[in-house]
Amino acid sequence: MRKTWRFFRYRNSFRFRLYFIFTGTIALLTAAFASFYVMTEINGYRSTLEREGRLLATILAQNARLPLFAENQEALSLLAAATARYPSVLFVSISNTDGRIITSLGNHKKIEKGGIEMSVPVTSPGPELSPESVLLGHKQVDAERVIGRVHLQLDTSGARERLNQLVVASLAIALLFWIVVSLLCYQILKRVTSSFNLLLAGIEDIGSGKLSARVELEGNDELDRAANAINAMAASLELRELENLSLQEELLKAMKLEVQEEKKRVMARLIHTNKMTSLGLLLSSMAHEINNPNASIRFSGHNIAKIWTDVVPLLDGILREEGEFYLGGVPYQTARDALAQNAVNIVENSERIARVVQGLRDYGVGDGSKARPNMEINATVSAALSVLACQMKQDVQLKTSLGTDIPVINGNQQQIEQVLINLILNAMQALPDGRGEVFLTTRYDSAAAEVVVEVQDTGTGISPDMIDRLFEPFSSTKLDKGGSGLGLYISQYIVAERGGRLQLSSQPGKGTLARVVLPVEQETPHLGEA
Amino acid sequence: MRILRAIIITLLLLPPAQALAYDVLVLQSLREKGYDEAVKGVRRECRASMRTVVLSDYAEADLTRIIREEHPKLVIAVGDRAVEAAETVRGTPVLYMMALNPKPRQNVTGVGMLLDPTRYLNVFNNLGSKRVGVVYDPARSGAYLKRAQTAARRSGIDLVVREVRAPKETPAMLESLRGKVDAVWMLPDLTAVSPASTEAYFLFSQGEGVPVVTFADVYLSMGGAVALGIDRFDIGRQIGEMAQSVLDGTPVEEISPQSPRRVLTKSNDGVLRRLKAMIGTGGP
Numbered sequence: 001m002r003k004t005w006r007f008f009r010y011r012n013s014f015r016f017r018l019y020f021i022f023t024g025t026i027a028l029l030t031a032a033f034a035s036f037y038v039m040t041e042i043n044g045y046r047s048t049l050e051r052e053g054r055l056l057a058t059i060l061a062q063n064a065r066l067p068l069f070a071e072n073q074e075a076l077s078l079l080a081a082a083t084a085r086y087p088s089v090l091f092v093s094i095s096n097t098d099g100r101i102i103t104s105l106g107n108h109k110k111i112e113k114g115g116i117e118m119s120v121p122v123t124s125p126g127p128e129l130s131p132e133s134v135l136l137g138h139k140q141v142d143a144e145r146v147i148g149r150v151h152l153q154l155d156t157s158g159a160r161e162r163l164n165q166l167v168v169a170s171l172a173i174a175l176l177f178w179i180v181v182s183l184l185c186y187q188i189l190k191r192v193t194s195s196f197n198l199l200l201a202g203i204e205d206i207g208s209g210k211l212s213a214r215v216e217l218e219g220n221d222e223l224d225r226a227a228n229a230i231n232a233m234a235a236s237l238e239l240r241e242l243e244n245l246s247l248q249e250e251l252l253k254a255m256k257l258e259v260q261e262e263k264k265r266v267m268a269r270l271i272h273t274n275k276m277t278s279l280g281l282l283l284s285s286m287a288h289e290i291n292n293p294n295a296s297i298r299f300s301g302h303n304i305a306k307i308w309t310d311v312v313p314l315l316d317g318i319l320r321e322e323g324e325f326y327l328g329g330v331p332y333q334t335a336r337d338a339l340a341q342n343a344v345n346i347v348e349n350s351e352r353i354a355r356v357v358q359g360l361r362d363y364g365v366g367d368g369s370k371a372r373p374n375m376e377i378n379a380t381v382s383a384a385l386s387v388l389a390c391q392m393k394q395d396v397q398l399k400t401s402l403g404t405d406i407p408v409i410n411g412n413q414q415q416i417e418q419v420l421i422n423l424i425l426n427a428m429q430a431l432p433d434g435r436g437e438v439f440l441t442t443r444y445d446s447a448a449a450e451v452v453v454e455v456q457d458t459g460t461g462i463s464p465d466m467i468d469r470l471f472e473p474f475s476s477t478k479l480d481k482g483g484s485g486l487g488l489y490i491s492q493y494i495v496a497e498r499g500g501r502l503q504l505s506s507q508p509g510k511g512t513l514a515r516v517v518l519p520v521e522q523e524t525p526h527l528g529e530a
Numbered sequence: 531m532r533i534l535r536a537i538i539i540t541l542l543l544l545p546p547a548q549a550l551a552y553d554v555l556v557l558q559s560l561r562e563k564g565y566d567e568a569v570k571g572v573r574r575e576c577r578a579s580m581r582t583v584v585l586s587d588y589a590e591a592d593l594t595r596i597i598r599e600e601h602p603k604l605v606i607a608v609g610d611r612a613v614e615a616a617e618t619v620r621g622t623p624v625l626y627m628m629a630l631n632p633k634p635r636q637n638v639t640g641v642g643m644l645l646d647p648t649r650y651l652n653v654f655n656n657l658g659s660k661r662v663g664v665v666y667d668p669a670r671s672g673a674y675l676k677r678a679q680t681a682a683r684r685s686g687i688d689l690v691v692r693e694v695r696a697p698k699e700t701p702a703m704l705e706s707l708r709g710k711v712d713a714v715w716m717l718p719d720l721t722a723v724s725p726a727s728t729e730a731y732f733l734f735s736q737g738e739g740v741p742v743v744t745f746a747d748v749y750l751s752m753g754g755a756v757a758l759g760i761d762r763f764d765i766g767r768q769i770g771e772m773a774q775s776v777l778d779g780t781p782v783e784e785i786s787p788q789s790p791r792r793v794l795t796k797s798n799d800g801v802l803r804r805l806k807a808m809i810g811t812g813g814p
Binding site: 065066067069070071072124125126127128129130131132134135136137138145147 | 562563564565567610628630643697698699700701702718719720723724725726727728729730733745746748749760762
């Protein structure tokens with residue numbers, strides 16, 4: 001198991017793979033060269049043998065020309081015997097053109113595969129050498145006439161022995177060469193790949209997160225340049241890491257600050273909400289405390305008026321009878337009308353007090369979620385103005401233009417009132433130095449079947465980049481003056497909930513126009529109606 | 531129009547008529563450069579009109595009819611085949627040339643291809659050879675050898691002769707001359723010298739250390755020492771002179787057969803040096 005693991009570890013080693021490839025390639029090349037050498041030598045030996053045989057046969061054919069022509073068998077036998085003395089010659093024969101063997105020596109056996117047989121023609125000069133042709137001046141040509149054949153059979157057993165010796169010697173030399181070159185390769189690879197190992201160790205250190213690690217290679221070759229590049233990359237990564245840590249710390253600090261600011265804003269809104277709740281309770285309490293004495297005052301006024309009505313005929317009789325007299329230091333005829341008027345004023349002012357208190361009470365305590373199908377917009381505007389009566393300053397001129405024949409709409413008067421109060425307060429607060437005019441208009445757009453309420457001021461106006469953000473929560477130009485940034489956000493929510501829309505248009509320096517558009521629900525005809 | 535046609539036909543027929551009128555009929559065995567050279571030599575010396583018939587151009591040339599119809603004054607046979615064909619000619623003198631073995635016949639004379647034996651014997655004398663081996667076929671070269679033997683006796687040279695009846699006997703006959711001769715005379719004998727046996731002469735020369743005197747310079751490159759060659763153009767000139775003489779009225783019988791008068795002597799100095807023999811080279 002351990003050996004297997006070690007083999008796999010070596011198999012994945014770059015050095016081992018290179019060594020394996022080198023030695024394998026060298027082994028293949030050595031085998032190829034050795035085979036090529038053996039084949040070349042064998043072919044060369046065979047070629048030499050063939051050349052020797054051809055040479056012997058040619059010489060024999062040349063020497064046998066005249067004896068063969070003269071049919072001198074004795075001379076031919078001598079020539080054949082001389083040729084047969086060569087060790088590589090197994091068999092020799094000389095035959096004429098008819099194929100008849102004139103002489104032969106040796107054992108003519110069937111030649112083995114790869115054996116060598118030579119057959120060379122015995123030629124004599126052509127007819128150009130005849131006396132007649134010569135005297136006629138014929139040119140000599142190489143045409144020759146075949147007068148017989150010389151046949152040789154050569155022994156190739158020497159070639160086989162030589163092949164065996166050659167194979168053994170070649171294998172031994174190739175093996176020795178392979179071992180020597182493999183050892184040399186190992187040493188060279190060991191030296192070359194040591195730089196790779198250093199580089200790899202450095203890269204692994206850096207890869208494991210140890211960015212301060214460096215590859216210790218010195219030189220100017222490719223590996224050294226790669227090591228320098230990796231070192232530079234590690235240094236850069238280290239620097240980026242430090243920068244990242246610093247940025248993270250700064251980000252955490254910024255987030256902490258932002259959370260704290262947000263917390264402050266939320267707390268301020270909670271406090272404001274709490275204040276409003278307390279204010280509602282206070283208004284409710286105040287209404288209760290004011291309504292009781294106010295009811296007594298109004299009742300007293302009514303009583304005074306009723307009593308004065310009954311007293312006036314009596315006092316008129318006294319006047320007719322006794323003449324002018326004084327009441328409370330005032331002549332009767334003056335006091336008669338003034339008292340009646342005072343009684344009326346007492347009742348009217350008391351009723352006014354009652355309405356104001358009722359309005360405050362409804363605004364602070366009332367249930368604002370229920371919609372009524374018969375809400376009159378002008379009455380809603382009046383209620384809002386009554387709430388804001390005490391906020392009106394003398395320098396602000398509020399001009400109202402309430403339309404007539406405005407149909408009732410389906411809505412919650414208290415919520416629409418809150419919308420209008422927000423818009424009127426915004427308009428008043430937009431006036432420079434608290435001076436200016438605020439126009440409040442109601443009208444009915446019959447074409448669109450919509451009720452329109454417009455609040456326009458002559459204030460400073462709103463910049464274009466701010467106007468789009470005013471409907472966002474906590475967005476206000478008066479946060480420093482106690483604005484919550486929720487007025488327009490809530491107002492738009494209320495109007496949109498009722499199917500209407502709240503529009504703002506403004507020009508810096510020329511004031512702002514806030515328009516509330518509320519739909520009028522068309523009455524659906526009931527069955528049975530004409 | 532008829533007149534014009536007659537003139538044209540007459541003009542067309544005139545050249546053949548002119549060609550048929552000649553004095554000498556040249557019978558050439560075949561179209562051969564050596565024969566052409568000789569015929570040129572004839573034309574050089576003989577201004578008579580000639581017609582040349584190349585026998586190899588015909589399957590069977592009817593020479594009798596040609597002579598009967600064309601009446602040449604003289605027939606010149608060039609080559610052995612032409613000489614053989616001219617045997618049928620009767621009444622018209624025949625001159626032969628470039629023939630190896632012409633048969634002596636009436637009304638026939640000419641120039642053979644064999645040099646006068648004395649030319650060879652002079653060379654042997656110059657070489658200092660007293661015993662000269664000769665291989666010959668009696669049927670072909672018997673007459674020539676007799677002349678040679680006569681001349682040799684006069685020159686004090688002993689001709690050691692060997693007869694052969696077939697080419698394959700030549701090597702053995704040469705072998706029989708070993709140790710018996712100082713030189714070998716290679717005759718232009720078709721039996722004694724065949725393409726296959728030629729080599730035997732020079733092997734013998736090499737083995738015995740004796741020079742071979744031959745009849746053509748091509749053998750010098752094979753080991754011959756001295757070659758006495760013929761001049762084919764000059765043979766033609768010899769025949770041309772004979773023909774002119776016959777046409778001028780000299781009877782053929784009065785003109786005896788001749789040997790080539792001009793000899794081209796060449797030697798292989800390397801062979802001669804090796805054989806330690808010297809020869810004075812000279813013209814005919």
